[in-house]
Amino acid sequence: MYEIRFHGRGGQGSVMGAQMLNKALLDEGKYAVTIPAFGFERRGAPVQAYLKFDDKVIRQHTNVRFPHCVICIDPTVPNTVNIFEGMQDNGVAVLCTNKSLKELKLDPKVKKVGLCNAINIAKEVIGRTITNTIMLGAFIKTTGFVSLESLNKAMGEMAFRDAALEKNIVAVKKGFEETQVYEL
Amino acid sequence: MPKRIVVDGNEAAAYGALLAKPDMCAVFPITPQSSVGEKVATFIANGDLKADLLDVEGEHSVLSMLQGGALAGARTFTATCGQGLAFMFEPYFRSPNLRLPIVMCIVCRDGITPQCVWGGQQDAMTVKEVGWIQMHCENNQEITDSIVMAYRIGEHSDVMLPVNVCFDGNFLSYAAEPVEIVDEEIADKFMGENNVNWHAALDPERPMAIDPLTGMTAPGGEAFARYREGQCKGMQNSLRVIPEIHKEWKELTGHDFAPLIEEYRLDDAEHAIMTIGSMTGAGKDAVDVARDKGKKVGLIKVKTFRPWPLKAMVSALSKIKALSVVDRSVNFGWNCGPLYQEVLATLPFLDKKIPLVSLIGGLAGTDLTIDHMAEAIKTAEDAAQGKVAEETIWLNKMY
Numbered sequence: 208m209y210e211i212r213f214h215g216r217g218g219q220g221s222v223m224g225a226q227m228l229n230k231a232l233l234d235e236g237k238y239a240v241t242i243p244a245f246g247f248e249r250r251g252a253p254v255q256a257y258l259k260f261d262d263k264v265i266r267q268h269t270n271v272r273f274p275h276c277v278i279c280i281d282p283t284v285p286n287t288v289n290i291f292e293g294m295q296d297n298g299v300a301v302l303c304t305n306k307s308l309k310e311l312k313l314d315p316k317v318k319k320v321g322l323c324n325a326i327n328i329a330k331e332v333i334g335r336t337i338t339n340t341i342m343l344g345a346f347i348k349t350t351g352f353v354s355l356e357s358l359n360k361a362m363g364e365m366a367f368r369d370a371a372l373e374k375n376i377v378a379v380k381k382g383f384e385e386t387q388v389y390e391l
Numbered sequence: 392m393p394k395r396i397v398v399d400g401n402e403a404a405a406y407g408a409l410l411a412k413p414d415m416c417a418v419f420p421i422t423p424q425s426s427v428g429e430k431v432a433t434f435i436a437n438g439d440l441k442a443d444l445l446d447v448e449g450e451h452s453v454l455s456m457l458q459g460g461a462l463a464g465a466r467t468f469t470a471t472c473g474q475g476l477a478f479m480f481e482p483y484f485r486s487p488n489l490r491l492p493i494v495m496c497i498v499c500r501d502g503i504t505p506q507c508v509w510g511g512q513q514d515a516m517t518v519k520e521v522g523w524i525q526m527h528c529e530n531n532q533e534i535t536d537s538i539v540m541a542y543r544i545g546e547h548s549d550v551m552l553p554v555n556v557c558f559d560g561n562f563l564s565y566a567a568e569p570v571e572i573v574d575e576e577i578a579d580k581f582m583g584e585n586n587v588n589w590h591a592a593l594d595p596e597r598p599m600a601i602d603p604l605t606g607m608t609a610p611g612g613e614a615f616a617r618y619r620e621g622q623c624k625g626m627q628n629s630l631r632v633i634p635e636i637h638k639e640w641k642e643l644t645g646h647d648f649a650p651l652i653e654e655y656r657l658d659d660a661e662h663a664i665m666t667i668g669s670m671t672g673a674g675k676d677a678v679d680v681a682r683d684k685g686k687k688v689g690l691i692k693v694k695t696f697r698p699w700p701l702k703a704m705v706s707a708l709s710k711i712k713a714l715s716v717v718d719r720s721v722n723f724g725w726n727c728g729p730l731y732q733e734v735l736a737t738l739p740f741l742d743k744k745i746p747l748v749s750l751i752g753g754l755a756g757t758d759l760t761i762d763h764m765a766e767a768i769k770t771a772e773d774a775a776q777g778k779v780a781e782e783t784i785w786l787n788k789m790y
Contacts, residue, residue, distance in 0.1 A: 226567045230397045233569050238399075241567040266672030268530070268562040270758045364396075 209263040210212065212274040214290045215281045218250035220339030222291075223257040223365065228343055230361035231353045232260050240265045245325060253288050260352075276350065279303055280342040282326060289388025291317065293303075301346045303338050308389055321349030323386040332378040340375040393573045393644075400563035402780050403531035403570050404470060404496050404556070405430030405729045407538025410505075410578035411496070412466035414585075417445035417453040421475035423509040423560035424498035428470060442468075450479035454493070454624050458482060459620040461491040462593040462601065466542060466585055469493075472560060473500030487522030487551045487622065489602060492587055493553040494546030495540060499668065500560045501721070501755045509756025510560030512668060512720040513661075515696075516729040518781075522622060524629055525697035528558040530672040531570045539578060543636045546586040549628040557696075559669040559719070561756045573644045579585040581634075581643050626719040633695055651700035654707050656682060660689030660769040662713040667693040667730055670717060670752075670759040677764030688768050699733055705740045712773035715748040717759070717786075727751075727783045746774040752786025759786065 211228075215221035222243040229239040239260035257271035276299040279290050291300070291314035298317045303325040313320065323345035325338040332341075343358055359376055367375065398406060402429045406514070408416065416435065418428030433442035443465075450471050457467040471479055476497060486493055501511025501608050515525060524544065528534045534556065539553035558564065591601055605615045630651065637650035655675055657663060666674040671692045681688045691707050691714075693700075708714065718728020725732050731749035738744055748770045753759040763786045770780055 222565075226397065226399075228568050230777050233395065239568060241397075241399075242562065243565050244561075265568070266530070267564050267676050267761060268559075268669040269673050269760050272758075272760070 208259055208265065209276070210271045210274050211258040211276045211278060212271045213256040213258070214277065214279040214284050214288060215254055215339070216250070216284060217254050219251045219280055220255050221256045221280055224339030224343055225258045227340070227358065227361045227365055228258060228346070228353070230364055231357040234357040234360055235353055237262060238264050240268065242270060244270055247273035252285065253284050275299065276301065277329050278342055278346055280325065280338045299350060301342060301349050303342055303345075305325055313391070319349065319389050320389045320391065321386045322347050322389070323382055325382060328378055328381045328385065332381060333374050341378045344379040345386040348383045348386040355379065393567050393571045395571050397567050398531060398570050399426070399565050399567045400531050400534055400558050401426040401498065401565070402430050402497075403534040404538060404558070405434060406570065406572055407535040407556070408468045410535070410573065410575070411466065411468070411494070411539045411542050411582060412440065412579075412631040413442050413468040414462040415443045415445065415457065416468045417447055417456050418469065419447060419450050419453050419471070419475065421450070421472055423500060423510065424470045424472045424475065424496070426564075427498065428498060431468070450475040451482060454479050454482035454486060454495075456475040457493050458486060458489060459593065461493055461587055462489070462591060463581045464585060464588040464592065464594070466587060467493045468495070470496035472496055472498040473514050474503065476518065480518075480707055483518065483523075485602075488618075489591060490551040490622070490625065491553055491591070492542065493542045493597065494545060495537070497553055497555050497557045498564045499557055500519075501720075505536050509563070510562055510719075511754045511756070512557070512559070515555065515557045516720040516722075519729065521695055522552065523697065524552055524554040524626070524628070524695070526554065526556055526633075526695050527668045527693060528556065528563065528583055529669060529692065531563060531566065531568050532646065533648050534558050534563065535570055535572065536640060536644070536648060538716050539581065540640050541634050542582060544629060544633055547632045548586065548589075548628075550599055550625050550632050551590060552622075552625050552629065557668070562669040565675075571646070573646075577643050581640060584745065608617065630695075630700055630702075631696055649692065649694055651695045651703045651731060652707060653694060655690040655692065656719075657689030657691065657707060657710055659687060660711055661687040662768075662775040663689040663691055664764065664767045664771055665691045665693065665714055665730065665734065667696065668719060670719065670730050670764070673759055673761050673768075674717070674764045677761045679767060680761065680765065681768050686772065693730060696730075699737075701737060702737040703742065704734070708734070708737065708741055708745065711745065713746045713748075713769035713771050713779075715774065717750045717752060717764070717767050719751075719753040719759070721751060746779040748774050748780045749783040750786055751783055754787075757787040763787070
């Protein structure tokens, strides 16, 4: 079982992003459970979403406390939340940032990093700083766990509210292409 | 071909309604239940579900409207939880007494105060003596399937009672996972004809008095007692009907869920834990971990909580030497969990008394992890060896 924790802020689509990844994983024959954890729904507050996937049925409906991978879709959340809490050895971090690798404070357990300036891409393609799909492109570039095709298909099943589906498909592709991946 | 889709628990509930095709759905939002009503309303708006949508002003009206609908012969559906259920209590009490087979989800939410909009089974447990059948679900597939089955159970002429399909707020309501939605034709075949109001109807063709005053005047209290006795019989009959309906559903769909209680790795177990709702998955995983270490432990999952499946429970408990019961709610009167108290009341029916341990956890949306379940297993193992925890153990407590 592989466990992923999404970090973001209310309104950026962390929960929806985790659900899209879930659908993409199902399309590739995997079984995933996604559980969001938030307080009262409000825009801007730090939120988390959890995703576990496996080749077999997952029975437990529990939060992710010890992630193999952390996806942070907002550049400022790491200032207020320890996004690396409980990180497993050989951890993977997929981060939304305009900083270089040297400027970032990473947990020593993180051995692979994908960096994506998703805010810029979102402003350019979507017109608002909604970064969830872009960061899924970054996740795919970093880990290769699912294909862009499966993700595009999964996005087609979602009811997009803040931006049209076509824009998000472009955004995901840009996220994938512009993500820098580093082995540490 | 059945389709496999990723849905959260609330959507899974709406898909259950879509398959069962109720004639009337009433909705009022309350967290964490709101998106059940939203999804049902979407189905109706899109023409996928041909039902009347009642967008009413509160939960009291939700259930009152459904009572009228059921008396006119309609299959009815709604969902609520927590404070919404509290506001619904007056018609909630009347529904089983009118013997109306209304189907309603309780998307279990903890009781305020302190303020809380998160999961916990305090709402469902608080209304356990009102006379509704209660089935608790472990995962989203079980939610969809149980809602379809609930109509057949409630409408059975030996039962005639409303059914609550209960599932945990947060850990199922918002948990997305694959669910197989069976073909419409299969669900139609399973559902058959409405059997809602043959006994009590608002129908000009069959004029009858509904809910007449009984009491001091003849036939008075005797009629009331006869009525209550019949209601209790209906509840007991459901213990026969619920397995029959589950069997029929399994034969049509291949979906296999234990109707009353599920025994997991119990046959050669020396001790066990008892779970209810979404914690069961973590419980089974914890049992597997303990088994790998050579521990002879099993699990009993409670699906049907009301009526209490006494015979099935006695059969399961007869296999073990000790049991730890994990509750996601509180019994204030006995300083333990409500499920624990039910097991306590079952003990005199066993050939031998077995030690019980009460654990309470997962309140207000807190996580019940495999570690917590391992703790429950350890307390059961200790109890089997004579070290029985005397007081209720509170999991995920702030020290």
